[in-house]
Amino acid sequence: MDKNLLGNNVIAQIGILVHDIEKTSQVYAEFFGMMKPEWSLTDAVDKAKTEYKSEPTEARAKLAFFDMGSLQLELIEPDEHPSTWREHLNEHGEGPHHIAFFIKGMEEKVKLLELNGMALTQKGEYTGGRYAYMDTFKELKVMVELLENDN
Template sequence: MSGLLGNHFITQIGILVNDIEKVSAAYADFFGIEKPEIGITDTADIAQTNYNGEATEARAKLAFFDMGSLQLELIEPDHQPSTWRDYLNEHGEGLHHIAFAVEGMKDKIMLLEGKGFPLQQKGEYTGGRYAYMDTFKELKVILELLENDK
């Protein structure tokens, strides 16, 4: 498969919100589906979140809607330094990222950084890891790489 990521299938769209309870209820009503459980990202010791090269305690409330082949992620960040918080402060609520499943996270990060797309934030979650690459200048959105453990 050609391309920098090895695939071109968007698996997730991430949307930043100020009030996840309100917005997830609105999505559930709009689509006539069940409102998902709202979770919170792991604590720093587990998540090992790193933003612009610095460790951060940042956490976020998350709600996931499975929309067929695509997952919609709502993100309500806390006030610690993170891509979520800075982007929300700067741009307001709305689209933050599109995500792609990858294999070989470290290699993909190095490849993208070599093409001029710096790593913005990375972290771990139960069952995998994520990385936000700053592709905004060229692609007008941040790309998230998702690697799930086999």
């Protein structure tokens, strides 16, 4: 395997799958002594261009973010449409789903990871950037999310 596939080793985010974002975000807020963040809904497929296993999907998720200094904690409550979130929640239950890294050169990074046996599972766009989930579960015991912002 190539060394330092991502070009950095700073974890930007930890994503946790949940069944009830309202309840879980309240528990996290109380635990950390923080305000409970409002959740937001991911964009629809026409804007997000979401693909799961190389096919367009209507999948959406409720997201709540806790900014924890240099790290962001993301709670994810997926809908029932096919997605990496739904599949992982169904198979493994609530808990950690991914660690995310900011990268530059999304297409090149995805190809490099694929050459190293880590398949692209899901990708999409958000306002100001794009994301890709790579199937690193076998190797790393968690998925890796690549985040590339436009600015």
